[in-house]
Amino acid sequence: MSLDVDAGRARLRPVPPGPHRHRQSSTRHLLSWLDMRATPYLFVSPYFLLFALFGLFPLIFTLWVSLHDWQLAGEREFVGLENYTQLLADTKFWNSVLNTVGIFVLATVPQLLIALLLANALNKRLRGRLVLRLSVLIPLVTSVVAVGVIFTQLYARDYGLVNWLLGAFGVEPIHWQNQKWSSWIAIATMVDWRWTGYNAIIYLAGMQTISKDIYEAASIDGATPRRQFWTITVPLLKPTIIFTVIVSTIGGFTLFAEPVIFGGGGMTGGTVGQFQTVAMFIVKEAFRDFDYGYAAAAAWILFLLILVAALVNYAITRGLGRSR
Amino acid sequence: MLNSKNGGRPLAAAAVASVLTVTAAACGSGGTGDGTAATASASASAAAEKVTITVQTFGSGENFGYDSAVEAWNKSHPNIQIKYDNLAGNFESEYLPQVNQWLEAGSGAGDIIGIDESGMGQMAARPQHFVDLAQYGLDSRKADFPEWKWNTGLNKDGKLFALGTDVGGMAMCYRSDLFKKAGLPTDREEVAKLWPDWDSYLKVGQQLKSKLPKTSFVDGPVTIFNTLMVQEAGKAGNLTFFDKEQNLVIESNPAVKTAFDFTKKLSEAGLSAKLAAWTDEWAAGQKNGAFATMACPSWMLGVISGNAGEENAGKWDVAAVPGGAGNWGGSWLAVTSQSKHPKEAAEVLNYLTSKEGQLHAFKEAGGVPSTLTGQQDPVVADAVNEYFSKAPSGKIFAESTQSVSPIFFGEKHTQVRAAVEQVLLGADQGSVKWGEAWAKFVAEGQMAAG
Numbered sequence: 001m002s003l004d005v006d007a008g009r010a011r012l013r014p015v016p017p018g019p020h021r022h023r024q025s026s027t028r029h030l031l032s033w034l035d036m037r038a039t040p041y042l043f044v045s046p047y048f049l050l051f052a053l054f055g056l057f058p059l060i061f062t063l064w065v066s067l068h069d070w071q072l073a074g075e076r077e078f079v080g081l082e083n084y085t086q087l088l089a090d091t092k093f094w095n096s097v098l099n100t101v102g103i104f105v106l107a108t109v110p111q112l113l114i115a116l117l118l119a120n121a122l123n124k125r126l127r128g129r130l131v132l133r134l135s136v137l138i139p140l141v142t143s144v145v146a147v148g149v150i151f152t153q154l155y156a157r158d159y160g161l162v163n164w165l166l167g168a169f170g171v172e173p174i175h176w177q178n179q180k181w182s183s184w185i186a187i188a189t190m191v192d193w194r195w196t197g198y199n200a201i202i203y204l205a206g207m208q209t210i211s212k213d214i215y216e217a218a219s220i221d222g223a224t225p226r227r228q229f230w231t232i233t234v235p236l237l238k239p240t241i242i243f244t245v246i247v248s249t250i251g252g253f254t255l256f257a258e259p260v261i262f263g264g265g266g267m268t269g270g271t272v273g274q275f276q277t278v279a280m281f282i283v284k285e286a287f288r289d290f291d292y293g294y295a296a297a298a299a300w301i302l303f304l305l306i307l308v309a310a311l312v313n314y315a316i317t318r319g320l321g322r323s324r
Numbered sequence: 325m326l327n328s329k330n331g332g333r334p335l336a337a338a339a340v341a342s343v344l345t346v347t348a349a350a351c352g353s354g355g356t357g358d359g360t361a362a363t364a365s366a367s368a369s370a371a372a373e374k375v376t377i378t379v380q381t382f383g384s385g386e387n388f389g390y391d392s393a394v395e396a397w398n399k400s401h402p403n404i405q406i407k408y409d410n411l412a413g414n415f416e417s418e419y420l421p422q423v424n425q426w427l428e429a430g431s432g433a434g435d436i437i438g439i440d441e442s443g444m445g446q447m448a449a450r451p452q453h454f455v456d457l458a459q460y461g462l463d464s465r466k467a468d469f470p471e472w473k474w475n476t477g478l479n480k481d482g483k484l485f486a487l488g489t490d491v492g493g494m495a496m497c498y499r500s501d502l503f504k505k506a507g508l509p510t511d512r513e514e515v516a517k518l519w520p521d522w523d524s525y526l527k528v529g530q531q532l533k534s535k536l537p538k539t540s541f542v543d544g545p546v547t548i549f550n551t552l553m554v555q556e557a558g559k560a561g562n563l564t565f566f567d568k569e570q571n572l573v574i575e576s577n578p579a580v581k582t583a584f585d586f587t588k589k590l591s592e593a594g595l596s597a598k599l600a601a602w603t604d605e606w607a608a609g610q611k612n613g614a615f616a617t618m619a620c621p622s623w624m625l626g627v628i629s630g631n632a633g634e635e636n637a638g639k640w641d642v643a644a645v646p647g648g649a650g651n652w653g654g655s656w657l658a659v660t661s662q663s664k665h666p667k668e669a670a671e672v673l674n675y676l677t678s679k680e681g682q683l684h685a686f687k688e689a690g691g692v693p694s695t696l697t698g699q700q701d702p703v704v705a706d707a708v709n710e711y712f713s714k715a716p717s718g719k720i721f722a723e724s725t726q727s728v729s730p731i732f733f734g735e736k737h738t739q740v741r742a743a744v745e746q747v748l749l750g751a752d753q754g755s756v757k758w759g760e761a762w763a764k765f766v767a768e769g770q771m772a773a774g
Contacts, residue, residue, distance in 0.1 A: 072424045072427075073450060152604070158609070159605075175753060264600060265414070266417060271755050271756065272747075272756060288742065290424055290446075
């Protein structure tokens with residue numbers, strides 16, 4: 001309180017003459033220097049503070065845990081890299097990596113292609129364009145749990161809609177959870193349903209930055225719309241495509257909710273791990289088998305896998321359109 | 325026991341609620357004591373200040389059935405109020421992980437937590453998380469319980485950390501309407517005579533299947549396997565997956581192999597509906613009559629009536645289980661060392677596991693009391709279940725628990741059980757060949773125990 005009053009008085013006081021003046025200008029100089037140099041750091045600091053608290057600390061703590069034989073609510077013992085060597089020899093872990101990559105490829109490739117075509121269509125002059133553009137975003141705002149529950153019911157063996165439809169064509173009912181291929185397809189459709197519209201909107205935003213002049217020039221030169229799409233739109237959209245590929249990689253590699261719900265809430269991903277993803281493997285080790293250290297090691301390997309996969313995908317997409 | 329989509333919200337709510345309770349209790353102890361002192365005379369307990377004891381349990385439907393017991397206590401004990409939270413449906417995949425996280429974190433767990441029998445081995449191996457109940461005089465309750473129920477509540481240091489609630493007496497639930505269609509007897513006495521042992525049970529299944537080819541005989545492999553395994557455990561030193569030195573004996577224990585072989589026979593005879601317990605499709609199967617019988621511990625009656633719904637009232641019935649007695653489930657209550665009021669918590673635990681508390685729970689949810697006097701009480705002995713064609717459920721279940729023996733549970737029993745159940749399910753559904761199933765069953769069990 002008293003500090004405030006003093007500060008108010010100071011402001012009212014007339015500027016003193018003489019040597020004081022010089023001193024104040026040097027403080028002002030210091031303040032403006034600080035303002036220039038420090039303020040930007042101040043503005044970005046909340047992110048880094050939050051990242052340190054919720055990102056960096058868990059990351060380092062997980063590393064610490066992963067070096068222990070750490071039973072949840074039980075005993076712990078330092079074992080060094082033993083969890084990692086065990087994990088690299090664990091067929092179940094690699095099975096979950098295979099599932100994750102498989103579902104990722106199955107879901108992401110068609111998803112991004114459809115999103116690209118959808119964005120291209122939405123970029124045309126259409127009636128009710130805004131409504132159409134907004135409606136592709138609707139799946140994104142629905143709860144992932146609701147999506148999982150509804151799709152799981154669609155794919156139910158005994159009373160599901162998909163099997164009923166297949167039955168109309170004389171196909172025997174498929175137990176979708178039972179095989180790798182069928183469970184992967186079912187989960188990939190859930191992922192696609194939710195994320196295709198999201199990617200389409202991002203592509204659409206990217207497409208709108210492409211100058212119309214290029215298309216006009218191409219039209220005059222006699223390029224068909226299809227040719228324009230592949231030789232103008234796709235190459236110029238490359239930075240956007242790279243962004244979506246990397247975001248999809250991160251999302252795909254941490255896929256969790258859809259397969260969990262599809263499997264009735266369990267972490268095993270089907271009877272023999274047909275669709276157990278790495279994220280499910282981690283949760284199962286930590287919270288069903290209470291092997292906290294092992295799960296932490298798996299989480300770190302997943303982190304590295306995502307880095308590698310993102311780099312590989314970046315390299316692939318960067319080469320996109322180059323051959324054309 | 326609930327599926328996950330319903331499990332999330334109560335869990336989060338409970339987490340918030342328990343935080344609030346801790347805060348409320350902390351305020352109570354630091355604040356005014358005068359207001360509550362006046363009413364303290366009404367209570368038999370000697371608590372000077374008002375405390376709230378949180379009781380956390382699991383289970384779908386009626387679960388532990390503590391609503392009326394808690395209401396009665398709260399009316400007569402103004403200074404010790406019980407806050408009852410049913411956290412999650414499924415014990416193994418939802419409740420136990422949550423409780424373990426709270427124990428690891430050192431806060432969040434209730435004053436009293438419920439533990440299913442399959443988690444008792446793990447909890448007994450972690451004495452640091454629980455209060456020694458003998459400290460509060462509860463070791464005087466020994467004569468109230470069957471010996472095995474009492475002994476399971478002792479931790480690895482031999483201290484009493486938990487007291488029993490209910491016992492999962494075993495019976496066989498069946499659809500009398502489907503039995504009638506198949507030309508089988510429908511009266512529960514006659515049905516029980518059809519299957520004195522498991523082989524005759526299989527034959528009944530084949531008869532039913534020949535008349536009603538579209539109806540399965542059992543829900544899936546898991547319920548039958550567990551029923552048979554605990555029955556057989558009595559003949560195998562009361563062991564299932566682990567021996568008393570915590571060594572995995574899954575491969576050598578005849579109880580496990582016998583149960584496995586019978587499950588295989590049943591599956592290969594085409595009698596299984598190939599459903600995984602606790603899934604939506606399993607629940608739909610109970611409603612739609614996809615299968616005609618299901619082994620049912622006493623608490624399962626509430627699950628079936630909840631899943632099958634009012635329109636199927638009277639279609640289900642209960643008969644004795646093949647092979648005589650059996651025990652699946654049953655729970656315990658323990659006071660966590662996180663509790664700020666262990667003395668009051670022990671008092672509440674004493675009440676909930678007393679004959680009085682158990683009778684409240686029986687009337688509400690059907691769990692058979694684990695106290696000997698509770699089992700003999702007319703409330704239990706004469707109970708009939710309206711939904712199950714007025715079956716004398718109390719008599720059926722109490723009889724089935726009389727000759728059960730104490731089954732030993734290893735520290736990693738839940739993990740092993742969850743892993744091998746998946747193999748059974750996989751073999752039944754076709755993702756694992758039955759010819760390779762036993763080797764895989766053993767290997768998965770070893771991996772889960774390792």
